[in-house]
Each structure stands twice: as C-alpha cells, then as structure tokens.
Amino acid sequence: MKRVKLTISYDGTRYCGWQVQNNGPTVEEAVTLAVKKVTGEDVKLLGASRTDAGVHALGNVAVFDTSSPVPADKFCFALNSYLPEDIVVLDSCEVAADFHPRHCESRKTYEYRIRNTRFPLATDRLYTHHVHKKLDTEAMRRAAAFVTGEHDFTSFCSVGAQVESKVRTVYSLDILEDGGVITLRICGNGFLYNMVRIIAGTLIEVGLGLRDPEGMGDVILGMDRNLAGPTAPAKGLTLIKIDFL
Amino acid sequence: MKRVKLTISYDGTRYCGWQVQNNGPTVEEAVTLAVKKVTGEDVKLLGASRTDAGVHALGNVAVFDTSSPVPADKFCFALNSYLPEDIVVLDSCEVAADFHPRHCESRKTYEYRIRNTRFPLATDRLYTHHVHKKLDTEAMRRAAAFVTGEHDFTSFCSVGAQVESKVRTVYSLDILEDGGVITLRICGNGFLYNMVRIIAGTLIEVGLGLRDPEGMGDVILGMDRNLAGPTAPAKGLTLIKIDFL
Numbered sequence: 001m002k003r004v005k006l007t008i009s010y011d012g013t014r015y016c017g018w019q020v021q022n023n024g025p026t027v028e029e030a031v032t033l034a035v036k037k038v039t040g041e042d043v044k045l046l047g048a049s050r051t052d053a054g055v056h057a058l059g060n061v062a063v064f065d066t067s068s069p070v071p072a073d074k075f076c077f078a079l080n081s082y083l084p085e086d087i088v089v090l091d092s093c094e095v096a097a098d099f100h101p102r103h104c105e106s107r108k109t110y111e112y113r114i115r116n117t118r119f120p121l122a123t124d125r126l127y128t129h130h131v132h133k134k135l136d137t138e139a140m141r142r143a144a145a146f147v148t149g150e151h152d153f154t155s156f157c158s159v160g161a162q163v164e165s166k167v168r169t170v171y172s173l174d175i176l177e178d179g180g181v182i183t184l185r186i187c188g189n190g191f192l193y194n195m196v197r198i199i200a201g202t203l204i205e206v207g208l209g210l211r212d213p214e215g216m217g218d219v220i221l222g223m224d225r226n227l228a229g230p231t232a233p234a235k236g237l238t239l240i241k242i243d244f245l
Numbered sequence: 246m247k248r249v250k251l252t253i254s255y256d257g258t259r260y261c262g263w264q265v266q267n268n269g270p271t272v273e274e275a276v277t278l279a280v281k282k283v284t285g286e287d288v289k290l291l292g293a294s295r296t297d298a299g300v301h302a303l304g305n306v307a308v309f310d311t312s313s314p315v316p317a318d319k320f321c322f323a324l325n326s327y328l329p330e331d332i333v334v335l336d337s338c339e340v341a342a343d344f345h346p347r348h349c350e351s352r353k354t355y356e357y358r359i360r361n362t363r364f365p366l367a368t369d370r371l372y373t374h375h376v377h378k379k380l381d382t383e384a385m386r387r388a389a390a391f392v393t394g395e396h397d398f399t400s401f402c403s404v405g406a407q408v409e410s411k412v413r414t415v416y417s418l419d420i421l422e423d424g425g426v427i428t429l430r431i432c433g434n435g436f437l438y439n440m441v442r443i444i445a446g447t448l449i450e451v452g453l454g455l456r457d458p459e460g461m462g463d464v465i466l467g468m469d470r471n472l473a474g475p476t477a478p479a480k481g482l483t484l485i486k487i488d489f490l
Binding site: 010 | 256335370
C-alpha cells in the first residue's frame with residue numbers, strides 16, 4: 001500500500017467544481033474514475049482545495065492510497081490516458097502514508113484575472129472576467145495593501161461557511177498588468193469559502209471608483225460580509241499552486 | 246451607402262474556418278448573419294484572411310457595404326449583441342468605398358504557440374500545440390534566420406493552392422519562450438496556404454533534432470513541398486493583427 005500525490009490542472013468551465021455532488025460532473029469524480037480504470041480500485045481522493053464550479057486550476061493537489069503495482073511517478077501518464085483533455089495530471093509521486101493535503105501547513109497561490117478592455121477577447125473569455133470600464137489599478141493597489149497580513153476575514157467569507165476560525169494570513173497580494181489583463185495574484189496560508197472572489201469583487205469596486213481604497217481596512221475590521229463587494233465570477237479564478245511547508 | 250471595416254477576434258475551435266462552406270459553421274457566416282440582424286441587409290463580407298478550420302484570430306479584418314443608419318463606429322457594439330461569445334468584433338470604422346482588405350498592401354502578424362512541457366496544460370490546450378520532447382530553441386532560431394526576407398515559398402505551401410506567385414516577404418520570425426510556451430511570431434506581407442503551419446512544423450523538426458538547422462536554406466531553394474516538414478496542427482495558430490500600409 002502506498003499513498004500517491006497528484007498535481008492536477010483543469011479547465012473548470014464544464015465542471016460543477018472539485019467535489020463530487022449530484023447535480024453534474026466534477027473533477028474529483030473524473031479523477032476517481034480514471035484511478036479506477038488504472039488500478040481497478042475504488043479509492044477515496046483527498047483533495048487539497050475544493051474549488052467551486054467554473055474555477056480553474058494549474059496545480060490542485062490530491063492524494064489516494066493504492067495497492068497497485070504502477071510506480072507512483074508513472075501514475076500521471078496512466079491517468080492522463082483515461083482523463084478528458086480538460087483535466088491533466090501534471091505530476092505524481094509517493095508521499096508519507098499520513099500526508100493529508102488539508103491537514104498540513106501549506107501556502108496557496110491563486111490568480112484572479114480581469115480583462116479590462118472595451119470588449120472581451122474571444123480566446124481568453126473562459127479564463128478572465130471582463131470589465132469594460134477602465135480600472136484604476138493604483139487605487140486597487142492601495143486597497144490591496146490592507147489585505148496582506150493576518151486578519152479575521154469574516155467580511156470576505158460567504159455566509160454559511162462552517163469553519164472554526166476565520167483568521168487567515170495573506171502573504172502577498174500583487175496587482176499585475178499585461179496586455180489589457182489585470183491579474184490579482186494572492187498567496188496565503190489558506191482561504192475561506194469564496195474569499196478570493198470576494199476580495200476580487202471588492203477590489204474591482206475600488207478600481208471603478210465606487211469604493212474608497214482607504215476604506216478597505218474598515219471592511220476587514222467590521223467582520224461583516226455585507227461590508228465587502230460582490231463575489232466576482234468563478235471563471236476569472238485559477239488555483240495556481242500549493243506549496244506544502 | 247458606406248463601407249464599414251471590422252476588426253474581429255475569434256476562438257476558431259468550433260468553426261470550419263473563416264470562409265462560408267457547406268460542411269459546418271464558419272466565422273464569415275456568423276458575422277454575416279449578425280450584420281443581417283442589425284441592418285436587415287444581405288451583405289457580402291470581404292475578409293482579409295481566410296483562416297483555416299481551428300485557427301484563431303485576435304484581429305482578422307473584414308469589410309462590407311451598408312445603407313444602415315447605424316454609425317460605423319457603433320457597429321461593433323450592435324454586432325456583438327448578436328454574435329456568439331467566441332466571436333467578438335473589437336472595432337468598427339468607416340473606410341473608403343474602394344478599400345479592399347485583400348487588394349491593398351498589408352503586413353500580417355501570426356503567432357504559432359507550442360506548449361513544450363511534459364504534459365499539455367488544461368487551460369491552454371485549445372490555443373497551443375503540445376510537444377512533450379524538449380525543443381532546442383537555439384537550433385530553431387538558426388533555422389528561422391533563413392526564412393526572413395523575400396523568397397519563393399513554394400516549399401512551404403500546400404500543394405494545390407492556386408496563386409500566381411509564391412514569392413512573399415517575411416519581415417521577421419522571432420522565437421520567444423515564456424512559462425513552457427514557445428511562440429513563433431512571424432510578420433510578412435502575405436502568407437501562402439498553410440505557410441505558417443508548415444514553417445512551424447519544419448521548425449519543430451529542427452527543434453527535435455530531426456533536421457539540420459542549416460538545411461533550411463536548401464528547403465527554401467528547392468521549391469518543393471516535400472522538402473519541408475509536416476503542417477503543424479491548426480489550434481496552435483493565431484492571426485494576431487493586420488496592418489494596412
């Protein structure tokens with residue numbers, strides 16, 4: 001028996017998110033089925049990040065236990081031959097039998113991409129959120145500075161999320177611009193339900209001049225979801241990578 | 246009556262190319278239908294570049310004549326409200342009544358993108374051609390140097406193409422690398438049928454070590470399609486822009 005760790009990229013467009021559910025196809029379901037085809041076993045995947053419907057990933061992580069003779073580093077090749085082309089296992093390796101991707105310290109990096117041009121572009125429409133009015137990125141950067149550090153992020157968590165503590169640390173939040181696309185790149189030790197999308201939605205309001213950038217500190221201190229902006233659309237969000245510490 | 250010029254971006258994935266044909270949907274057909282919805286007129290679009298099935302565009306150009314009262318610069322908004330989301334008119338303006346996008350001098354820029362990593366990436370699979378073996382980009386650059394300039398490009402033209410002259414000028418052919426993607430960026434005064442894809446297929450063979458980079462000159466001089474490499478897949482190709490001189 002060995003525990004195999006997968007690094008998985010997917011285009012979330014046609015999936016109802018990571019986690020198995022009844023109302024449509026999920027990434028977890030597709031990967032579990034591919035493992036069954038390779039090993040003949042019904043495994044339980046442990047995923048690092050339960051991404052929402054429509055969210056993309058370049059490097060989500062999941063582990064499973066198997067008695068298969070397939071070497072751990074060959075699983076990526078075997079699984080890719082059974083997976084649809086919008087899910088690709090980029091790497092596979094053996095990890096300690098007690099390694100759990102949600103129960104150990106990690107650093108997650110997400111990107112939220114905004115196409116800020118008059119019209120969307122046909123070839124990146126699935127991976128960016130289009131905002132046609134010009135965003136003030138300097139104002140967005142001033143607001144973003146309040147987000148970094150350790151805070152209670154209740155204001156940036158969808159109501160109904162069941163977690164013990166809403167304190168998280170954001171290590172960095174950079175706002176990059178390239179060819180009409182504004183990328184919010186955020187790195188932290190964990191993110192609450194919809195947290196990145198609510199931060200993005202709030203920063204977009206700042207960029208549109210609808211919200212004072214210096215008010216961002218009060219939004220955090222207020223610990224009330226109603227103080228923050230809307231949840232930005234899923235398709236702009238990509239889980240870039242997870243580093244385990 | 247006025248002549249309106251459109252700058253059009255599209256994701257070629259689900260289209261049988263630009264030009265109207267019987268075996269499936271085309272971009273020309275979709276745009277013509279949108280013009281009909283806006284103006285009530287049956288117009289004949291004159292396209293600058295008849296891209297193949299599966300090829301993408303950030304800036305193809307087409308013109309049409311209309312008696313519609315809609316101002317030329319407002320057509321982009323009107324057309325986008327009727328177009329599917331994988332076709333976006335980025336700009337519209339009035340041009341001289343005798344402006345024909347294929348009968349005047351222009352400079353076209355194409356990019357051919359190769360994902361050169363062990364596995365494809367789910368989120369760019371539709372817009373790159375995946376080559377898993379590491380490509381030698383220095384050798385590709387040496388071969389690319391033979392392509393620039395004025396040449397008879399018969400060796401890089403699919404057999405059966407009906408054109409008077411196969412002499413074209415390539416102004417530049419740059420090979421860029423970024424995050425596992427190799428981009429061949431080529432700019433010229435015109436391109437023969439499949440020319441960019443055959444140049445890409447030949448340079449990939451050079452990059453794989455299957456072909457001597459210094460042999461590229463003889464491929465051009467030989468004026469024989471059999472001397473060049475295969476036609477690289479359509480999905481890696483994007484028409485970036487057309488500058489009219």
